[in-house]
Amino acid sequence: xxxxxxxxxxxxxxxxxxxxxxxxxxxxxxxxxxxxxxxxxxxxxxxxxxxxxxxxxxxxxxxxxxxxxxxxxxxxxxxxxxxxxxxxxxxxxxxxxxxxxxxxxxxxxxxxxxx
Amino acid sequence: xxxxxxxxxxxxxxxxxxxxxxxxxxxxxxxxxxxxxxxxxxxxxxxxxxxxxxxxxxxxxxxxxxxxxxxxxxxxxxxxxxxxxxxxxxxxxxxxxxxxxxxxxxxxxxxx
Numbered sequence: 001x002x003x004x005x006x007x008x009x010x011x012x013x014x015x016x017x018x019x020x021x022x023x024x025x026x027x028x029x030x031x032x033x034x035x036x037x038x039x040x041x042x043x044x045x046x047x048x049x050x051x052x053x054x055x056x057x058x059x060x061x062x063x064x065x066x067x068x069x070x071x072x073x074x075x076x077x078x079x080x081x082x083x084x085x086x087x088x089x090x091x092x093x094x095x096x097x098x099x100x101x102x103x104x105x106x107x108x109x110x111x112x113x114x115x
Numbered sequence: 116x117x118x119x120x121x122x123x124x125x126x127x128x129x130x131x132x133x134x135x136x137x138x139x140x141x142x143x144x145x146x147x148x149x150x151x152x153x154x155x156x157x158x159x160x161x162x163x164x165x166x167x168x169x170x171x172x173x174x175x176x177x178x179x180x181x182x183x184x185x186x187x188x189x190x191x192x193x194x195x196x197x198x199x200x201x202x203x204x205x206x207x208x209x210x211x212x213x214x215x216x217x218x219x220x221x222x223x224x225x226x227x
Contacts, residue, residue, distance in 0.1 A: 009155065032213055043119075043205055043218035044158075090157065094213035102148070102173075102212045107157035 002027045002093050006106035014114045019063075019078040021109050023091030026072065033074040034092040034103070035065055044090060050074065051096070061085070086113045117142045121206050121219035128196055128226055136191045136222050138206030146209045147189040148173065148216070149181065151202040158205065164189055165212070196226040 007022040025031055032051050036044040048059025055067040061084075065076045074091060091106040119140045128134055140147065148163035150173075160173030164183040178200055180192040189208075193200060203223050207216040 034215065036218075041221075043220045044207075044216075045218070046215050049215060096213055102160060102163065103216055105150075105158040107155060 002031065002095055002104050004091050004093050004104055004106035006089075006091050006109050008109055009107065010110050010112065012112040012114055013081045015083055016080050019076070019081045019085065019111065021076040021089050021091075021111065023065075023074045023076065023106060024072055025074060025091070025093045027093055027095055029095050030069070032094045032096055033065075033067060034094075035059065035063070035074075035076050036090045036092060036105075037061075038088045038090065038108075040087070047076070047089070081113050083113050083115065086111060117217065119206055119208055119217050119219040121204075121222050124220060124222060126222060126224050128224070130197055130226055131195050134193050134196060134224075136193075136204060136206075136224070138189045138191065138219060139187050140189075140206075140208040140217070141187065142208060142217065143186065144208035144210055144217070145186070146212050146214075147183070148207050149179070149189070149191045150205045150207065151175065152205060152221075153202050161191070161204075163212070193224075196224075198226050200224065201226050 003026045005024045034049045035047040048057045050057045050067045058064045088110045092103045094103045145166045149161040150158040159175045162181040164170045206219040209216045
């Protein structure tokens with residue numbers, strides 16, 4: 001079985017400050033990990049993903065995430081927040097090599113940027 | 116342009132009146148799924164389809180039906196909607212169940 005926990009349903013940061021959104025996962029095998037972003041009145045859009053290889057993954061809009069197996073974490077960061085980053089962010093996990101295993105989503109973190 | 120298209124975007128209906136939300140993808144993906152999004156609960160999978168004529172229940176299938184007669188289309192059917200099905204619905208498609216999912220724009224359904 002697999003699961004995702006996103007710590008903090010709401011996060012507020014000042015414009016220009018570091019963004020850190022936390023995601024911890026549970027998986028019986030090395031997972032695939034994803035971060036999605038949802039802007040108001042839109043569908044989910046992939047920010048970045050980890051499958052294999054380099055544990056530091058870079059995504060769109062200056063975001064990156066690091067897969068830390070020992071901590072079962074995949075936290076999302078951005079060095080300097082911009083007003084356009086205000087959105088809801090979802091972490092998701094899946095298990096490779098299991099034919100019927102689906103994406104499991106966290107409950108989401110709403111990011112607010114303070115001018 | 117690769118996309119997943121849902122219709123309608125917004126729908127208000129009355130309890131018990133059958134409705135269908137359509138979903139179509141142009142990426143030749145085999146896997147398609149429906150989710151509902153509710154505040155504080157994230158996305159929960161309703162139904163999914165591994166391929167044409169192959170569908171199965173997700174985490175919250177009660178009150179919903181689906182069909183997959185063609186690879187590109189995966190409609191969601193509510194035979195007798197109830198107020199607790201008021202939600203934001205998303206269709207998604209992907210190459211496989213555990214790979215990147217592409218989402219539609221969402222359908223906001225209100226059942227009164």
